[in-house]
Amino acid sequence: MLQAYASRDAVQPDLRHFLEELYQGRNLSSFRAGQTIPMNPQDVWVVCRGVVQLSTLYQNGDDALLGLAGPSMPFGLPLTLIYPYQATALSDVDVMGLTITEIDQSPTLAQEVGRHTVRRLRQTEAMLAMAGYRRVEDRLRQLLLLLQMEVGQPVAGGTRLSVRLTHQHLASAIGTTRVTVTRLLGQLRGEGRLIVDANRHIILPLSATL
Structure with a gap:
Protein backbone atom coordinates (compact mmCIF):
# COMPACT_ATOMS: atom_id res chain seq x y z
CA MET A 1 0.00 0.00 0.00
CA ALA A 131 -8.06 1.09 9.53
CA GLY A 132 -9.22 -0.92 6.51
CA TYR A 133 -7.08 -3.88 7.54
CA ARG A 134 -9.08 -6.21 9.75
CA ARG A 135 -6.07 -7.99 11.20
CA VAL A 136 -4.18 -6.05 13.85
CA GLU A 137 -0.96 -7.63 12.59
CA ASP A 138 -1.47 -6.05 9.19
CA ARG A 139 -2.21 -2.63 10.69
CA LEU A 140 0.97 -2.78 12.75
CA ARG A 141 3.07 -3.75 9.73
CA GLN A 142 1.66 -0.87 7.70
CA LEU A 143 2.35 1.55 10.55
CA LEU A 144 5.96 0.38 10.81
CA LEU A 145 6.38 0.86 7.05
CA LEU A 146 4.99 4.38 7.33
CA LEU A 147 7.34 5.17 10.22
CA GLN A 148 10.20 3.78 8.15
CA MET A 149 9.40 6.33 5.43
CA GLU A 150 8.77 9.26 7.75
CA VAL A 151 11.45 8.91 10.43
CA GLY A 152 13.74 6.16 9.14
CA GLN A 153 17.52 6.58 9.08
CA PRO A 154 19.77 4.21 7.09
CA VAL A 155 22.08 2.11 9.26
CA ALA A 156 24.20 -0.94 8.60
CA GLY A 157 21.86 -3.69 7.54
CA GLY A 158 18.58 -1.83 7.72
CA THR A 159 16.59 1.28 8.65
CA ARG A 160 16.49 2.67 12.17
CA LEU A 161 13.44 4.58 13.39
CA SER A 162 14.92 7.83 14.69
CA VAL A 163 12.33 8.30 17.44
CA ARG A 164 11.10 5.97 20.15
CA LEU A 165 7.37 5.46 20.13
CA THR A 166 6.00 3.66 23.15
CA HIS A 167 3.91 0.55 22.72
CA GLN A 168 0.94 2.67 23.79
CA HIS A 169 1.64 5.19 21.01
CA LEU A 170 1.65 2.37 18.46
CA ALA A 171 -1.49 0.83 19.94
CA SER A 172 -3.38 4.16 19.79
CA ALA A 173 -2.37 4.66 16.16
CA ILE A 174 -3.81 1.30 15.02
CA GLY A 175 -6.77 0.97 17.40
CA THR A 176 -5.66 -1.85 19.65
CA THR A 177 -4.24 -2.42 23.13
CA ARG A 178 -0.70 -1.96 24.40
CA VAL A 179 -0.59 -5.63 25.41
CA THR A 180 -1.43 -6.71 21.85
CA VAL A 181 1.26 -4.46 20.36
CA THR A 182 3.83 -5.79 22.82
CA ARG A 183 2.96 -9.36 21.84
CA LEU A 184 3.08 -8.65 18.10
CA LEU A 185 6.38 -6.77 18.30
CA GLY A 186 7.79 -9.72 20.21
CA GLN A 187 6.69 -12.04 17.43
CA LEU A 188 8.25 -9.86 14.73
CA ARG A 189 11.44 -9.65 16.74
CA GLY A 190 11.51 -13.41 17.20
CA GLU A 191 11.06 -13.89 13.44
CA GLY A 192 13.97 -11.53 12.72
CA ARG A 193 11.72 -8.95 11.07
CA LEU A 194 12.79 -6.20 13.44
CA ILE A 195 15.60 -5.49 15.87
CA VAL A 196 15.64 -3.32 18.99
CA ASP A 197 19.03 -1.64 19.49
CA ALA A 198 20.77 -0.72 22.75
CA ASN A 199 18.90 2.61 22.85
CA ARG A 200 15.54 0.84 22.35
CA HIS A 201 15.09 2.13 18.80
CA ILE A 202 13.45 -0.20 16.30
CA ILE A 203 15.55 -1.28 13.31
CA LEU A 204 13.89 -2.85 10.27
CA PRO A 205 16.48 -5.17 8.62
CA LEU A 206 17.04 -4.96 4.88
CA SER A 207 17.00 -8.74 4.63
CA ALA A 208 13.53 -9.06 6.21
CA THR A 209 10.05 -8.13 4.99
CA LEU A 210 7.23 -7.14 7.28
Missing part, protein backbone atom coordinates in the same frame (compact mmCIF):
# COMPACT_ATOMS: atom_id res chain seq x y z
CA LEU A 2 2.80 2.43 0.87
CA GLN A 3 5.39 1.72 -1.83
CA ALA A 4 4.07 4.36 -4.23
CA TYR A 5 3.75 6.82 -1.37
CA ALA A 6 7.44 6.33 -0.62
CA SER A 7 8.60 6.88 -4.20
CA ARG A 8 6.66 10.13 -4.60
CA ASP A 9 8.46 11.59 -1.56
CA ALA A 10 11.93 10.39 -2.45
CA VAL A 11 13.06 14.00 -3.05
CA GLN A 12 11.48 16.79 -1.01
CA PRO A 13 12.12 20.54 -1.28
CA ASP A 14 13.73 21.78 1.94
CA LEU A 15 11.54 24.44 3.54
CA ARG A 16 14.10 24.84 6.30
CA HIS A 17 16.71 26.34 3.98
CA PHE A 18 14.14 28.68 2.50
CA LEU A 19 13.14 29.91 5.95
CA GLU A 20 16.74 30.38 7.02
CA GLU A 21 17.36 32.59 4.00
CA LEU A 22 14.10 34.49 4.43
CA TYR A 23 14.37 35.03 8.19
CA GLN A 24 18.09 35.32 8.88
CA GLY A 25 18.71 36.09 12.51
CA ARG A 26 15.31 34.93 13.76
CA ASN A 27 15.66 32.72 16.80
CA LEU A 28 14.31 29.21 16.75
CA SER A 29 12.26 27.80 19.61
CA SER A 30 13.76 24.67 21.15
CA PHE A 31 11.96 21.94 23.08
CA ARG A 32 13.33 18.87 24.81
CA ALA A 33 11.91 15.40 24.21
CA GLY A 34 8.63 15.03 26.08
CA GLN A 35 7.85 18.74 26.27
CA THR A 36 4.50 20.07 25.07
CA ILE A 37 4.78 22.68 22.32
CA PRO A 38 2.36 25.58 22.89
CA MET A 39 0.11 26.59 20.02
CA ASN A 40 -1.62 29.84 19.11
CA PRO A 41 -4.69 30.10 16.84
CA GLN A 42 -2.82 32.53 14.56
CA ASP A 43 0.56 30.78 14.41
CA VAL A 44 2.03 27.91 12.42
CA TRP A 45 5.15 26.05 13.53
CA VAL A 46 7.64 24.59 11.02
CA VAL A 47 9.92 21.81 12.23
CA CYS A 48 13.59 22.58 11.59
CA ARG A 49 15.07 19.67 13.55
CA GLY A 50 13.62 16.62 15.25
CA VAL A 51 10.18 15.00 15.24
CA VAL A 52 6.93 16.23 16.77
CA GLN A 53 4.03 13.98 17.77
CA LEU A 54 0.57 15.32 16.96
CA SER A 55 -2.27 13.90 18.99
CA THR A 56 -5.69 14.44 20.48
CA LEU A 57 -7.57 13.12 23.52
CA TYR A 58 -10.76 11.09 23.48
CA GLN A 59 -13.46 11.77 26.06
CA ASN A 60 -12.35 8.71 28.03
CA GLY A 61 -8.88 10.21 28.39
CA ASP A 62 -7.14 7.95 25.86
CA ASP A 63 -4.47 9.55 23.71
CA ALA A 64 -4.84 9.20 19.92
CA LEU A 65 -1.86 9.60 17.61
CA LEU A 66 -2.76 11.81 14.62
CA GLY A 67 0.60 11.95 12.91
CA LEU A 68 4.25 12.91 13.07
CA ALA A 69 5.78 16.17 11.87
CA GLY A 70 9.40 15.86 10.78
CA PRO A 71 11.83 18.41 9.32
CA SER A 72 10.19 21.01 7.03
CA MET A 73 6.67 19.92 8.04
CA PRO A 74 4.28 22.61 9.30
CA PHE A 75 1.73 22.11 12.06
CA GLY A 76 -0.53 24.29 14.17
CA LEU A 77 -4.08 25.20 15.04
CA PRO A 78 -4.74 27.03 11.73
CA LEU A 79 -4.11 23.74 9.90
CA THR A 80 -6.56 21.53 11.78
CA LEU A 81 -10.18 21.19 12.85
CA ILE A 82 -9.34 18.73 15.63
CA TYR A 83 -9.88 19.77 19.25
CA PRO A 84 -8.07 19.25 21.50
CA TYR A 85 -4.95 19.26 19.35
CA GLN A 86 -1.64 18.64 21.04
CA ALA A 87 1.98 18.76 19.90
CA THR A 88 4.70 17.00 21.87
CA ALA A 89 8.41 16.81 21.10
CA LEU A 90 9.27 13.14 20.49
CA SER A 91 12.93 14.08 20.28
CA ASP A 92 14.76 17.31 20.98
CA VAL A 93 13.31 19.71 18.40
CA ASP A 94 13.86 23.18 16.96
CA VAL A 95 10.85 24.89 15.40
CA MET A 96 10.28 28.25 13.74
CA GLY A 97 7.04 30.12 14.34
CA LEU A 98 5.25 31.89 11.49
CA THR A 99 2.12 33.98 11.68
CA ILE A 100 -0.73 33.51 9.23
CA THR A 101 -0.13 37.11 8.11
CA GLU A 102 3.50 36.35 7.19
CA ILE A 103 2.42 33.32 5.18
CA ASP A 104 -0.38 35.21 3.40
CA GLN A 105 1.93 38.09 2.47
CA SER A 106 4.53 35.86 0.79
CA PRO A 107 3.30 33.81 -2.19
CA THR A 108 6.51 31.75 -2.18
CA LEU A 109 6.24 31.02 1.53
CA ALA A 110 2.56 30.13 1.17
CA GLN A 111 3.43 27.76 -1.69
CA GLU A 112 6.16 26.02 0.31
CA VAL A 113 4.02 25.68 3.43
CA GLY A 114 1.25 24.27 1.26
CA ARG A 115 3.62 21.81 -0.41
CA HIS A 116 4.73 20.38 2.92
CA THR A 117 1.19 20.39 4.27
CA VAL A 118 0.41 17.99 1.42
CA ARG A 119 3.07 15.67 2.85
CA ARG A 120 1.17 15.67 6.12
CA LEU A 121 -2.07 14.98 4.24
CA ARG A 122 -0.53 11.94 2.55
CA GLN A 123 0.66 10.69 5.91
CA THR A 124 -2.81 11.14 7.40
CA GLU A 125 -4.42 9.29 4.50
CA ALA A 126 -1.95 6.44 4.91
CA MET A 127 -2.85 6.20 8.59
CA LEU A 128 -6.57 6.23 7.77
CA ALA A 129 -6.06 3.48 5.20
CA MET A 130 -4.64 1.25 7.93
Whole structure:
Protein backbone atom coordinates (compact mmCIF):
# COMPACT_ATOMS: atom_id res chain seq x y z
CA MET A 1 0.00 0.00 0.00
CA LEU A 2 2.80 2.43 0.87
CA GLN A 3 5.39 1.72 -1.83
CA ALA A 4 4.07 4.36 -4.23
CA TYR A 5 3.75 6.82 -1.37
CA ALA A 6 7.44 6.33 -0.62
CA SER A 7 8.60 6.88 -4.20
CA ARG A 8 6.66 10.13 -4.60
CA ASP A 9 8.46 11.59 -1.56
CA ALA A 10 11.93 10.39 -2.45
CA VAL A 11 13.06 14.00 -3.05
CA GLN A 12 11.48 16.79 -1.01
CA PRO A 13 12.12 20.54 -1.28
CA ASP A 14 13.73 21.78 1.94
CA LEU A 15 11.54 24.44 3.54
CA ARG A 16 14.10 24.84 6.30
CA HIS A 17 16.71 26.34 3.98
CA PHE A 18 14.14 28.68 2.50
CA LEU A 19 13.14 29.91 5.95
CA GLU A 20 16.74 30.38 7.02
CA GLU A 21 17.36 32.59 4.00
CA LEU A 22 14.10 34.49 4.43
CA TYR A 23 14.37 35.03 8.19
CA GLN A 24 18.09 35.32 8.88
CA GLY A 25 18.71 36.09 12.51
CA ARG A 26 15.31 34.93 13.76
CA ASN A 27 15.66 32.72 16.80
CA LEU A 28 14.31 29.21 16.75
CA SER A 29 12.26 27.80 19.61
CA SER A 30 13.76 24.67 21.15
CA PHE A 31 11.96 21.94 23.08
CA ARG A 32 13.33 18.87 24.81
CA ALA A 33 11.91 15.40 24.21
CA GLY A 34 8.63 15.03 26.08
CA GLN A 35 7.85 18.74 26.27
CA THR A 36 4.50 20.07 25.07
CA ILE A 37 4.78 22.68 22.32
CA PRO A 38 2.36 25.58 22.89
CA MET A 39 0.11 26.59 20.02
CA ASN A 40 -1.62 29.84 19.11
CA PRO A 41 -4.69 30.10 16.84
CA GLN A 42 -2.82 32.53 14.56
CA ASP A 43 0.56 30.78 14.41
CA VAL A 44 2.03 27.91 12.42
CA TRP A 45 5.15 26.05 13.53
CA VAL A 46 7.64 24.59 11.02
CA VAL A 47 9.92 21.81 12.23
CA CYS A 48 13.59 22.58 11.59
CA ARG A 49 15.07 19.67 13.55
CA GLY A 50 13.62 16.62 15.25
CA VAL A 51 10.18 15.00 15.24
CA VAL A 52 6.93 16.23 16.77
CA GLN A 53 4.03 13.98 17.77
CA LEU A 54 0.57 15.32 16.96
CA SER A 55 -2.27 13.90 18.99
CA THR A 56 -5.69 14.44 20.48
CA LEU A 57 -7.57 13.12 23.52
CA TYR A 58 -10.76 11.09 23.48
CA GLN A 59 -13.46 11.77 26.06
CA ASN A 60 -12.35 8.71 28.03
CA GLY A 61 -8.88 10.21 28.39
CA ASP A 62 -7.14 7.95 25.86
CA ASP A 63 -4.47 9.55 23.71
CA ALA A 64 -4.84 9.20 19.92
CA LEU A 65 -1.86 9.60 17.61
CA LEU A 66 -2.76 11.81 14.62
CA GLY A 67 0.60 11.95 12.91
CA LEU A 68 4.25 12.91 13.07
CA ALA A 69 5.78 16.17 11.87
CA GLY A 70 9.40 15.86 10.78
CA PRO A 71 11.83 18.41 9.32
CA SER A 72 10.19 21.01 7.03
CA MET A 73 6.67 19.92 8.04
CA PRO A 74 4.28 22.61 9.30
CA PHE A 75 1.73 22.11 12.06
CA GLY A 76 -0.53 24.29 14.17
CA LEU A 77 -4.08 25.20 15.04
CA PRO A 78 -4.74 27.03 11.73
CA LEU A 79 -4.11 23.74 9.90
CA THR A 80 -6.56 21.53 11.78
CA LEU A 81 -10.18 21.19 12.85
CA ILE A 82 -9.34 18.73 15.63
CA TYR A 83 -9.88 19.77 19.25
CA PRO A 84 -8.07 19.25 21.50
CA TYR A 85 -4.95 19.26 19.35
CA GLN A 86 -1.64 18.64 21.04
CA ALA A 87 1.98 18.76 19.90
CA THR A 88 4.70 17.00 21.87
CA ALA A 89 8.41 16.81 21.10
CA LEU A 90 9.27 13.14 20.49
CA SER A 91 12.93 14.08 20.28
CA ASP A 92 14.76 17.31 20.98
CA VAL A 93 13.31 19.71 18.40
CA ASP A 94 13.86 23.18 16.96
CA VAL A 95 10.85 24.89 15.40
CA MET A 96 10.28 28.25 13.74
CA GLY A 97 7.04 30.12 14.34
CA LEU A 98 5.25 31.89 11.49
CA THR A 99 2.12 33.98 11.68
CA ILE A 100 -0.73 33.51 9.23
CA THR A 101 -0.13 37.11 8.11
CA GLU A 102 3.50 36.35 7.19
CA ILE A 103 2.42 33.32 5.18
CA ASP A 104 -0.38 35.21 3.40
CA GLN A 105 1.93 38.09 2.47
CA SER A 106 4.53 35.86 0.79
CA PRO A 107 3.30 33.81 -2.19
CA THR A 108 6.51 31.75 -2.18
CA LEU A 109 6.24 31.02 1.53
CA ALA A 110 2.56 30.13 1.17
CA GLN A 111 3.43 27.76 -1.69
CA GLU A 112 6.16 26.02 0.31
CA VAL A 113 4.02 25.68 3.43
CA GLY A 114 1.25 24.27 1.26
CA ARG A 115 3.62 21.81 -0.41
CA HIS A 116 4.73 20.38 2.92
CA THR A 117 1.19 20.39 4.27
CA VAL A 118 0.41 17.99 1.42
CA ARG A 119 3.07 15.67 2.85
CA ARG A 120 1.17 15.67 6.12
CA LEU A 121 -2.07 14.98 4.24
CA ARG A 122 -0.53 11.94 2.55
CA GLN A 123 0.66 10.69 5.91
CA THR A 124 -2.81 11.14 7.40
CA GLU A 125 -4.42 9.29 4.50
CA ALA A 126 -1.95 6.44 4.91
CA MET A 127 -2.85 6.20 8.59
CA LEU A 128 -6.57 6.23 7.77
CA ALA A 129 -6.06 3.48 5.20
CA MET A 130 -4.64 1.25 7.93
CA ALA A 131 -8.06 1.09 9.53
CA GLY A 132 -9.22 -0.92 6.51
CA TYR A 133 -7.08 -3.88 7.54
CA ARG A 134 -9.08 -6.21 9.75
CA ARG A 135 -6.07 -7.99 11.20
CA VAL A 136 -4.18 -6.05 13.85
CA GLU A 137 -0.96 -7.63 12.59
CA ASP A 138 -1.47 -6.05 9.19
CA ARG A 139 -2.21 -2.63 10.69
CA LEU A 140 0.97 -2.78 12.75
CA ARG A 141 3.07 -3.75 9.73
CA GLN A 142 1.66 -0.87 7.70
CA LEU A 143 2.35 1.55 10.55
CA LEU A 144 5.96 0.38 10.81
CA LEU A 145 6.38 0.86 7.05
CA LEU A 146 4.99 4.38 7.33
CA LEU A 147 7.34 5.17 10.22
CA GLN A 148 10.20 3.78 8.15
CA MET A 149 9.40 6.33 5.43
CA GLU A 150 8.77 9.26 7.75
CA VAL A 151 11.45 8.91 10.43
CA GLY A 152 13.74 6.16 9.14
CA GLN A 153 17.52 6.58 9.08
CA PRO A 154 19.77 4.21 7.09
CA VAL A 155 22.08 2.11 9.26
CA ALA A 156 24.20 -0.94 8.60
CA GLY A 157 21.86 -3.69 7.54
CA GLY A 158 18.58 -1.83 7.72
CA THR A 159 16.59 1.28 8.65
CA ARG A 160 16.49 2.67 12.17
CA LEU A 161 13.44 4.58 13.39
CA SER A 162 14.92 7.83 14.69
CA VAL A 163 12.33 8.30 17.44
CA ARG A 164 11.10 5.97 20.15
CA LEU A 165 7.37 5.46 20.13
CA THR A 166 6.00 3.66 23.15
CA HIS A 167 3.91 0.55 22.72
CA GLN A 168 0.94 2.67 23.79
CA HIS A 169 1.64 5.19 21.01
CA LEU A 170 1.65 2.37 18.46
CA ALA A 171 -1.49 0.83 19.94
CA SER A 172 -3.38 4.16 19.79
CA ALA A 173 -2.37 4.66 16.16
CA ILE A 174 -3.81 1.30 15.02
CA GLY A 175 -6.77 0.97 17.40
CA THR A 176 -5.66 -1.85 19.65
CA THR A 177 -4.24 -2.42 23.13
CA ARG A 178 -0.70 -1.96 24.40
CA VAL A 179 -0.59 -5.63 25.41
CA THR A 180 -1.43 -6.71 21.85
CA VAL A 181 1.26 -4.46 20.36
CA THR A 182 3.83 -5.79 22.82
CA ARG A 183 2.96 -9.36 21.84
CA LEU A 184 3.08 -8.65 18.10
CA LEU A 185 6.38 -6.77 18.30
CA GLY A 186 7.79 -9.72 20.21
CA GLN A 187 6.69 -12.04 17.43
CA LEU A 188 8.25 -9.86 14.73
CA ARG A 189 11.44 -9.65 16.74
CA GLY A 190 11.51 -13.41 17.20
CA GLU A 191 11.06 -13.89 13.44
CA GLY A 192 13.97 -11.53 12.72
CA ARG A 193 11.72 -8.95 11.07
CA LEU A 194 12.79 -6.20 13.44
CA ILE A 195 15.60 -5.49 15.87
CA VAL A 196 15.64 -3.32 18.99
CA ASP A 197 19.03 -1.64 19.49
CA ALA A 198 20.77 -0.72 22.75
CA ASN A 199 18.90 2.61 22.85
CA ARG A 200 15.54 0.84 22.35
CA HIS A 201 15.09 2.13 18.80
CA ILE A 202 13.45 -0.20 16.30
CA ILE A 203 15.55 -1.28 13.31
CA LEU A 204 13.89 -2.85 10.27
CA PRO A 205 16.48 -5.17 8.62
CA LEU A 206 17.04 -4.96 4.88
CA SER A 207 17.00 -8.74 4.63
CA ALA A 208 13.53 -9.06 6.21
CA THR A 209 10.05 -8.13 4.99
CA LEU A 210 7.23 -7.14 7.28
